[in-house]
Amino acid sequence: MGVGVCALAALLGPVSSRGAGFARPDESITAGSAHHRPKARRVISLFQSGGPSQLDLFDPKPSIFRYAGADMRTMTDLGMRLTEMTRDQGYFPVVPSAFEFSPSGQSGIEISSLLPATAAIVDEICLLRAVRTHAINHDPAITFLMTGSERPGRPSAGAWVSYALGCGNDNLPAFVVLSSHGTGRTDCQPLYERLWDSGFLPARHRGTGFLPDGDPFLYLENPPGFDQSSRRFMLDMAARINSRQYHFQGDPRILDRMRNMEMAARMQTAVPELTDLRDEPASVLRRYGPDVTRRGSYAWNCLMARRLAERDVRFIQLFHTGWDQHFHLPEQLPRQCADTDRPTAALIEDLRIRGLLDDTLVIWGGEFGRTPYGQGQYRHDDFGRDHHAGCFSMWMAGGGIRGGRVHGATDELGQRAVSGVVDVHDIHATMLHLLGLDHRQLKWSDDGRDFRLTDTGGRVVHPILL
C-alpha cells in the first residue's frame, strides 16, 4: 500500500489545525481567527433544562416570608405574559423558598442549602441574578438561549464558535453535546437536535451528540465481524481508488470527502480512548460522586467535559433535564440538586487544579426561571412554580470571568430584574467576547441576508470580566 498512501498524503496536504481537520472548498466560508486577544479558548455550557428555581437556589428573598400566601396581584402587576397554566388561576400566592440560604466562601455570596458543593466553589463563580428572556414556553425559550432565536433554523452558539475558531483537536469534533436525565422530575422536557444544529452554517459545525447507549457517536463503531485491520485496509484502498477519480474529475470536494473519511477513522480511535476512565485516579472520580462511572449520568458527562476540554474541544454542551418544578418543588428540587451540585463543583475544581479554568469559560443556567408566585395549591412544604421570563439566575466561571461576585439584582418579591440586567443575547455577546470574537462581526450571509448569533442585540457585560 505504501506508494498509494504516500501519494495520498501529498495530495491531501498537511492536516489543518482548524476546522476539525476538514478541508474548506471555499475559503470564504470561515470567519477567520479571533477578532481580539481571547481570554478563553473553549466553553463548557452546563445547561439545566426546564427552568431551575432561582428563588430556591440563588436569589434569596428573606423579607417575603411575612407575605407568604398573600395574593401577589394585590402587591404588584404580574404583567400579561402568564402561561396558560396559571393565567386563569384564582389567586397568585407569594411563595417564599422552602430552603435556607447562607453566606458562602470569602465572598459571602448567599447560596441555597441545596447546593453545598457549589457554595464551596462560590469564589470561582460570578452569579448573574438579573438575567431576562422573552419566551415563556420551554421550546422557544431553550431554542432562544441556544441559537439566539426562538424560531428554528439558526445555528447554535456552539456551531458559531466552531465556525469561528474551529477545533483545537484533529481527532474530535469541535462541538460535542452530552445529555442526561434528571431524577427530580423524570417525565420532563425532551431535547431537540435544533439546539445543537449548524443551521445555515456548513454542516461540519453541527454539534456531535454523545449518546448514553450504543455507539457514543452515531455509527462510530465498525460493524460486527469487521475488525480494525479490515477497516485500515478498506480506508487505504478507498483512498487509492478515490484519488484516481479525483485525478479524472478534478473535483476538490472528492479530497474533502477523503479527508472526512480519515477524520472519521481517527474519531474511531480517539473516542474509546476519551471514554476510557482507567487513567483517572480514584480521588478524582470520588470528587465527581458515585454516578461518575455510569455513562449518561450528569456526573459522567461533567468528567467527560473536563476530558474533552483537556483535548481542546472547543465547545462542550451539557444538557440536564428535570428542572421543571410546576408542582412538588420541595420534594423534586433536592433530587435535581443531588444529581448536579457535586459534579458541577467537581468540574470547576478539576479544571482549576489542572490549570484549565483560566482559559475555559463555564456557563451554568436554564432557559428561564420560576415565578415568585405559586402554581396550584400552596403549602409551605409543598408547592410549585410556573415559568418566569422576567428574571432568573445564571452563573459563569473561569475564562476571564471575575469570580466571587454577584451581578444584578431583582426586586423585593423576585418578580422583576431591577439592576444589572443581562439579556440572553448579552450572555452570547459576553461569551464570544471572551473567546476573542466580536458578536457584531461574527456574521453569515444566508440567501442574501446577514445573520448573527446576537441578532440585532447583545452587549458585552463588562463588569463581570477580569
Place this chain on the structure above:
Amino acid sequence: MHWSITIPVRPSIFQGGDEGGKKISPVDFLVAKEWDLQGDGHRHGFQERASKEVLLRRASLALTGLPPAEADVESFLLDDGPGAFERMVDRFLASPAYGERMAWLWMAPARYADTDGFQRDAFRSQWPWRDWVIEAFNAGMPLDRFTTLQLAGDLVEGADESTVLATAFNRNHRLNAEAGALPQEFRVENIADRAETVATVWLGLTLGCARCHDHPHDPVTQEEYYRFFALFAGIPEKGTGLGVPAAPVQRTASPLHRTPPWIQDHLNQLEVELATAGPERRTALRIEKAELEKQLESEGFRGVPVMVMKESDNPSTVHVLRRGQYHSPDPDRPVSPGIPSMLYHPDNAPVIRNRLDLARWMVSRQNPLTARVMVNRIWQQHFGRGLVETAGNFGSGGTPPAFPELLDWLALELIDSGWDHRHIHRVILNSAVWQQASGASPAQWKSDPHNRWLHRGPSWRLDGAALRDQAMAIAGILDHDIGGPPVFPPQPEGLWKAYSDDGALTYPLSSGRDLYRRSIYTFWKRTIAPPRLAGFSGSTREKCEVDISKYDTAQQSLILMNDPVFIEAAVAWAGRLMQETSSGLHSEKRAASWIHNAWEDLTCSEPPEDIHRQLMEAWRFFLRRYQSDPEAAMEFIRADSSHSGNMEWNASTASEQAALAAVCHLVMNLEQFISLY
C-alpha cells in the same frame, strides 16, 4: 427595476442550420450566447459529451433517485438509433419512481414531517398529502394546477376530498402543544410560517424581514407583509394543540393506499352472506367484518385525519402587529388581503381577496416570479445548484442568474408547455450543456467552484435518500411499493431515547418489507430527524428549505462506513452476485467475474483494468481474513438475515460471501457510488 420582478421575455433563438443540419438546443444556444457576451474566458465551447453510461446513470439518479434498472441499461446501451437518448429520458420520466423523486424534493420546501415539531413532538398523519404529491407528479399534473390546488384546493370550483387534501401543504408547519403555550401567540406563528413558506417556495422571496417593521432597503413594507399574512389567517384554528385533531381537519384516505382488492372482495362477500345468513352465522359474520374493518382502519386504509385549509365562516380582521408581536395588533391599521405592490404594475393591480385569487395570479403571466422559481429548482435538481444560486431569494439580497435569458426562456417554456414539468426535464437533459463531461482541471474548479458558468457537466454528492435507495436497488432488496403510512427502517436504538423526556421513547423499528421501502417513506421525526437522511441533506424540516445543502462531513463518512443499512445491502448484493454466477469456475476466476459484475451494477460500464485489479486485491485480503476467522465471516454476513437466509452455508461459502460483501461495501464508499458525476 430588479431583474426578477420584470415579466420574463422570450429571447430570440437561432436554432437551425448548424453544419450537419442538426438543430441546436435552445439551452445550448442561450448558454453559448452568454459566454460570447462575457468574453474571452468563456469562448472555449462545450466540454466533450460524457459517455453513454455516465449519462444514463446521471439521468436516472436525478430523475428517479435510483440507479438505472438492468432493463433500462440494456435497452439504452443497445439502442444506437436516432432518439435513443430521448427514449431513455422518457422511460425515466414515465417511471413511478419519477413521482417519488420529485415528491422527495418537494418535502423539504414543504417542511413535511410526521411529527408536530415542538417539545414532545407528537405524531401526526399528514402522509396522505405526501402521497397526493407523488401521485400528482406521476399523473403529469401540470405545475399550475399543482400550485392552485395546494394553495386553494378548498376554494376551487368542484372542490372535493382530493383537492382539499392538496391544501395540507399549508398545514405542514410545526404545531405547539406545550402545556402553557398561548394559542394567540402560536396562531400568529402558524400564519407567519404559511405566508413566509408560500412566498419562498413560489415567489423566491424572503418576506420574514418585514414582519416587525419597515426596513429602508426592503421593498416589502410591514403593511404588505400583513396583507400577505391575511391570506392565510382565515382558517378556524386554535393555534396550539396536537396535530392530529387540529382543526380544520379532513379525514382522508391516501390516493396511493387503497384497500387491497382481495380484501374489498372479501368484505363484499361478507355483506352478501350477511343478507341471507341465519342469526347464529350472522353474529360470526358481523364479528369477522368488524375485525377486518378495524384492521383496515388501523393500517390507514380507511382514512386518517389530515390538517387542511378551510376558511372560517366569520374570519376576524387582520391588523398590523406592532414589532411583529402577537399581542400588539395596531387597532388603527387593519389590513385586507393582498400581495406586495412591487409584484405588479400600479395600473394593473390584481384583485386578490383570498387564496384562490392568489393562486390564479400566481400561475398567470402577470406574475414574474413563479415560473422562474420553479424552473430554477428543476435546474437545481440536475446541476445541484440553480441558475439563481440563492434558490430561496430572488430578491435584491440574492445572486442574479449568470444566464438570465436562459432562465427566462425556461420559465416561458414551462408556461407555454402548459406547465409541463416533464417538458422542462427533457429540454435540460437534451442539451449539450447537461451532457458535458463533469471533469475539469483543478484550475477550472478553482476559478468556478460552483460551476456557475456551466463549463462542465453536473456533479454532486448524492443525498441520503438516493444513497440508501441506490444501495438497496443495486443489492436487489429495494421494495418498490408506492405510497402508504411512514415506515421505520433501522436507526441507532438509543437516539430517540437519549433526547426524549423520560429517556424511554423507543423507536418502533419496522419489520419485513417495510425495512426496504424507499427513503421518502421513512418516518420523519422533526425534533430528532432520521440521521441518515438529515445527515446528508442538512434539512430538518422544521422550516421551509429550498436550498440543497451539499456540505460534506465526517459524520457522513461514518454513516457510509458503519450504518448497518449499507452493510446489509452489501451482504445482500454479494449474495445476489454469487447466485447469479455460481458455475464451477475456480474461486479466483469466480471472484473476478463477481467483481466485474458488481462494477457494472454500479456504473453501467466495465471496470477499468486498474480498478478491477485493486478490487481483486481487496477480495484477496478479505478472503484471507475471513478464511482465517470463519466466525467473523458469519458475524459480518448476519447483517443480512432476511435475504441471504436461505443460502446454504458452509465455512467456504460464508467466507467468500463475507469477503465479497466487504468488497461491495468498499465500493459503496467510492466516489462512483457517492456522487453523481
